[in-house]
Amino acid sequence: MKVSSLTDRISGEGAAAWEIHAQAQRALSEGEDVIVLSVGDPDFPTPPAIVESARQALQEGDTHYATVPGRDALRSAIAADFQKQSGVPCEINNVYVFAGTQNALFSTSLILLDQGDEVIALEPMYVSYEASLQLGGAILVPVAQPADNNFRPVISLIEQAITPKTRALVITTPNNPTGVVMTREELQAIATLAIKHDLWVISDEVYTDIIFEGEHLSIASLPGMAERTVTINSLSKSHAMTGWRIGWAIGPAMLSEHFDNLALCMLYGLPGFIQEAAVTALTDQRDASLAMRDIYLRRRDLVANELAKASRLTVLTPQAAMYVMVDVRGYGLGSDEFCRSLYHATGVSVLDAGAFGNSADGWVRISFTLGDDVLVEGCRRIVKFLNEC
Secondary structure, three states: OOOOOHHHHOOOHHHHOOHHHHHHHHHHHOOOOOEEOOOOOOOOOOOHHHHHHHHHHHHOOOOOOOOOOOOHHHHHHHHHHHHHHHOOOOOHHHEEEEOHHHHHHHHHHHHHOOOOOEEEEEEOOOOOHHHHHHOOOOEEEEEEOOHHHOOOOOHHHHHHHOOOOEEEEEEEOOOOOOOOOOOHHHHHHHHHHHHHOOOEEEEEOOOOOOEOOOOOOOHHHOOOOHHHEEEEEEOOOOOOOHHHOOEEEEOOOHHHHHHHHHHHOOOOOOOHHHHHHHHHHHOOOOOHHHHHHHHHHHHHHHHHHHHOOOOOOEEEOOOEOOEEEEEOHHHOOOHHHHHHHHHHHHOEEOEEHHHHOHHHOOEEEEEOOOOHHHHHHHHHHHHHHHHOO
């Protein structure tokens, strides 16, 4: 039977990138000797006070429909947190709650982008962006943040990609997979282009709380940008809540009505007990991410030091997030071939960074979301494999 053309827009390299990871997860569940360094799922438990909030809400019968945009208490907590971090005035009507950042990005793309509109996305970008942004018929225009520039944005390349059909720019800072934190100067240059060409900016800021060097700046805080920026974020990484599926979009209040109409036929609101847990995360447990960040910093340096033992391997030490990017082009293997060969030879799964964009072809992403001993063993296997290539 025939299926719709939508299936073409949600397939491709981004979806295929997870093949080795899926194999490794299955092998791990069956007790095989594998080490999964291919996913950004924190190994920390969700802080107990957050779990307790959800448990208490469930015991009190919070199992019915919740308000579709998100409960006022949660939207208020998100607004207050964003305003404190960014300095941008933010109220409840600027906030819409979604099932994670992925759902927020997908919904935002459907609201902002028409069939045939062009959307510029700086790559490397997260593997599912391509499908999420093109699902409604928009045309993705990737613009490289080149490897030889340490994956930092090149403003002239962005400007060259703008056409009369360009409707929006998508940025990620801190970046996944590179860990790059954009500077004020870089963000100001992008903002200038957005204002000049009357473009929306979609800013993914999921890794805001996991910065080791540099300082996070929301592009919405720059003059003239709050009214044209949609900022998406979540608690997945900051509070080890990936499975809770709690995220949000912050933007002009006029978007809320459109998000409402979309959510009515798609999501119909998050469970109330999850929203209660999220309120606790953003208020009483706001600093829980600090201890996690310190551990990630130690792990980052541990992994970088271990991988430095490999000959001909270039390691890009990240400013933020929970991944190390390594250049494997000196070993005569494409990054996809490298990931497959490494897994079959050592049982270590890493992610082909080429799936994040052509600028990262020949690089792989290694996650440091496991304990020190496992990370050292994983790196030891990688180094042994490389030194025998």
